[in-house]
Amino acid sequence: MGADWYNAFSFFGYEITVPSDTTYPKFVNRLFGPSSILEEPFVITGILTEFHSRMDETSDAELALLNEHAHIVIGFYPVNDLAKMAELGRSLAEYIVDNPLLNGLEIAKTPRFYAGIEWFVDIYEETSDDSDNSDEDDDDEEEDGSDDTTSDEDEPKISPERKPKCD
Numbered sequence: 001m002g003a004d005w006y007n008a009f010s011f012f013g014y015e016i017t018v019p020s021d022t023t024y025p026k027f028v029n030r031l032f033g034p035s036s037i038l039e040e041p042f043v044i045t046g047i048l049t050e051f052h053s054r055m056d057e058t059s060d061a062e063l064a065l066l067n068e069h070a071h072i073v074i075g076f077y078p079v080n081d082l083a084k085m086a087e088l089g090r091s092l093a094e095y096i097v098d099n100p101l102l103n104g105l106e107i108a109k110t111p112r113f114y115a116g117i118e119w120f121v122d123i124y125e126e127t128s129d130d131s132d133n134s135d136e137d138d139d140d141e142e143e144d145g146s147d148d149t150t151s152d153e154d155e156p157k158i159s160p161e162r163k164p165k166c167d
Contacts, residue, residue, distance in 0.1 A: 011114045013075015017106040
């Protein structure tokens, strides 16, 4: 559903605020560990543990308070069948309400649709030696005045009657 370096997605779920105190690592392990509490088709799509300063009027104290929490979204990927979506929505609501692990956490009152892009970018770091060598190679080609990439054989053949006359 996208190029090999990104994937567009939409998601339906509840945002949950998790305090990042000493129980936070246990909570994350229970969500992602071998004995995960998540049941199919429910998944976690986002974990935001750090908030950066924004262009709005958010004060440093408010940002510090936000940084003490992690925001996760538990839900499911939408399907094309409306009846199935309604059934999954009801199951998700029951799962969120009846889950003892989520007791005491701040949970959004209603689920929402989320949309975004997942990036799959491989970072290529060029070493300084590689970049120095490629620059030297470029300089050598410019000094020679020759271009090794083309030859007479590569040029298209033009019939004598179609060649432009230069007088």
